[in-house]
Amino acid sequence: MYQVIGETQSRAFRVTWMLEELGQPYEQIKVKPHSDEAFACNQSGKIPALKVDGETLTDSTAILTYLADKHGALTYPAGTIERAKQDGMTHLVLDELDAVLWTGARHTFVLPEDKRVPEVKESLRWEFLRNSNRLANCLKGPYLMGDKMTIADIIATHCLNWAFAAKFPIEDERLLAYAKAMRGREAFKRAVAN
Numbered sequence: 001m002y003q004v005i006g007e008t009q010s011r012a013f014r015v016t017w018m019l020e021e022l023g024q025p026y027e028q029i030k031v032k033p034h035s036d037e038a039f040a041c042n043q044s045g046k047i048p049a050l051k052v053d054g055e056t057l058t059d060s061t062a063i064l065t066y067l068a069d070k071h072g073a074l075t076y077p078a079g080t081i082e083r084a085k086q087d088g089m090t091h092l093v094l095d096e097l098d099a100v101l102w103t104g105a106r107h108t109f110v111l112p113e114d115k116r117v118p119e120v121k122e123s124l125r126w127e128f129l130r131n132s133n134r135l136a137n138c139l140k141g142p143y144l145m146g147d148k149m150t151i152a153d154i155i156a157t158h159c160l161n162w163a164f165a166a167k168f169p170i171e172d173e174r175l176l177a178y179a180k181a182m183r184g185r186e187a188f189k190r191a192v193a194n
Contacts, residue, residue, distance in 0.1 A: 002026040005037060006047030008194065011060040014158050015048050016194055018064050018151070020187035022071050028194060061094065064151040074150050082145075089144050089152040096131035097159040100124050104166055128168045132160075136172035142181065157182040 002019060006012025007030045019026045031037040034045035041049035042058045050057045050066075057063050068075035076082035104124045107116045135156065140146040143153050160179040163170055170176060182188060 003051040004028045005031060005041050005049040005051065005056075007032055008192070010047050011158070012048035013191060014060045014154050015050060015063050015067075017154055017158075017188055017191040018067050018074065020190045020194075021149075021154075021185075022067060022073055024067075024071070061090065061151070061155065064154060068151050074154070076145075076148075076150070086145055086150050086152060089138065089150075090155060092138070093135070093144075093152055093156045093159060096135065097128065097163070098155065100128045100131065101159060101162050101166060101168065104128075104168065108166075125168050128163060129171065132163070132170050132175055133172050136175040136178075139174055139178060142178075153182060157188070 002024060004012055004015050004019070004026055006015070006028075008016065008028070010033065012028070016026065016028055029037060031047065033047050038047050038049070039045045041047075041051070041056050046058070048058075048060055048063065050063045057066060065075070069078060076086050101124075104121050107118060107120050107124075135144075138144055143149045144156060145152065157179055160170060160175065161183070162168075170179070
């Protein structure tokens with residue numbers, strides 16, 4: 001059985017949602033970043049981590065990729081053009097949405113107070129809006145890659161929900177409808193309820 005290390009209100013949600021989509025059993029150890037349990041799994045103290053077969057994996061995207069490849073779902077096969085496009089989309093979401101939100105979080109509560117620059121958040125909101133509008137233009141169907149849900153959709157939806165909670169703007173109706181449909185998935189609801 002998989003063991004997910006990290007509280008739900010973090011990138012660990014991406015992992016639990018993925019496991020719910022795959023129908024795989026797991027146990028979640030709900031710990032905060034920089035807790036003793038988090039440091040035991042990752043020298044940076046970051047979450048999530050995934051314990052599997054006596055090994056510990058870190059980084060939510062690396063974990064999602066491992067799970068997708070292992071179970072042959074929510075991904076295109078490695079070495080295909082479709083997989084390269086999927087990886088490109090995943091990295092676009094990480095660069096254009098996740099990185100902007102993470103920078104905003106660092107300047108809100110992560111960094112020591114004397115290292116925060118609250119004024120940067122207005123620029124980050126502008127950048128996020130521009131980038132999310134670009135992402136809306138990438139939608140090729142019900143999912144980012146067309147008719148097939150991939151790990152890029154899990155990361156993008158997590159970022160869109162994070163943006164809503166952090167009061168970052170999302171204005172494109174296509175993207176709002178996409179996020180609503182993704183939140184309506186049964187596996188998403190189970191991961192939230194967990």
